[in-house]
Amino acid sequence: MTNLSHVVHTDSEALASAAARAAAELLSARIAAAGRATLSLTGGSVGIKTAAALAGETVDWDRVTIYFGDERFVAADHPERNDGQLDEALLDSLGDRPTVHRWPARTAREDDVDAAAARFLEALDVPDGEQPIFDVTILGMGPEGHVDSIFPHTPAVAETERLVVGVRDCPKPPPERLTFTLPAVRRSRHVLVIAAGEGKAEAVAEGLGGASPSDWPVAGAVGVESTTYHLDEGAASALD
Numbered sequence: 001m002t003n004l005s006h007v008v009h010t011d012s013e014a015l016a017s018a019a020a021r022a023a024a025e026l027l028s029a030r031i032a033a034a035g036r037a038t039l040s041l042t043g044g045s046v047g048i049k050t051a052a053a054l055a056g057e058t059v060d061w062d063r064v065t066i067y068f069g070d071e072r073f074v075a076a077d078h079p080e081r082n083d084g085q086l087d088e089a090l091l092d093s094l095g096d097r098p099t100v101h102r103w104p105a106r107t108a109r110e111d112d113v114d115a116a117a118a119r120f121l122e123a124l125d126v127p128d129g130e131q132p133i134f135d136v137t138i139l140g141m142g143p144e145g146h147v148d149s150i151f152p153h154t155p156a157v158a159e160t161e162r163l164v165v166g167v168r169d170c171p172k173p174p175p176e177r178l179t180f181t182l183p184a185v186r187r188s189r190h191v192l193v194i195a196a197g198e199g200k201a202e203a204v205a206e207g208l209g210g211a212s213p214s215d216w217p218v219a220g221a222v223g224v225e226s227t228t229y230h231l232d233e234g235a236a237s238a239l240d
């Protein structure tokens, strides 16, 4: 039985609003049921738009823990960090209400991406066994199907054990990154894939069609309870 579905929106603005609304509703339902909820955010243009739309939603942010799906391994104040853009779009407006777990930054002392990944993993408060880590994971996607910093045919996509890895030689700059892996993403109750533009159409069709994650990493990004692709018309254009 598949839990994959997709929704097509008129444009990327409508897509971002709908994804934000869905994320807010899922977080609120989880807070009502369990007292707290965990959210994983994503960078990229649609990810930032969705985060900005989330700022307009009603969520009890005091009860939310936030992670970032991946991060560029650069200095803390580097403009390429995802979290700076997400701060501007969403987190600055929430103050210290949510608990926010940021990825380590590169410093003169810590310049080894694998050591940084290991340190982050060690501090990660992971529920026992196979319990979900994230209640809601929002994932932007590249045209070749990458999600987080999990690119096709790389050690990150082949990872079957570790929840977090350091990435070297990333096909998209900057070359060094930190990322949750597919085994971590799959410990999400709900995955929302957000993609806009015709350039994403093939990857969307491969992801929804159940391709090999090694070829199309998005295909391996499946939630425990639901996996919903929020698309604009271009990104949905290769679907039947």
Ligand SMILES: O=C(O)[C@H](O)[C@@H](O)[C@H](O)[C@H](O)COP(=O)(O)O
Residues within 6 Å of the ligand: 042, 043, 044, 045, 046, 047, 082, 140, 141, 142, 143, 146, 147, 148, 149, 172, 173, 196
């Ligand atoms: O780390 C990165 O290089 C980007 O953040 C990247 O992973 C992005 O999220 C996707 O490529 C989707 O980006 P768009 O929404 O801009 O298409």
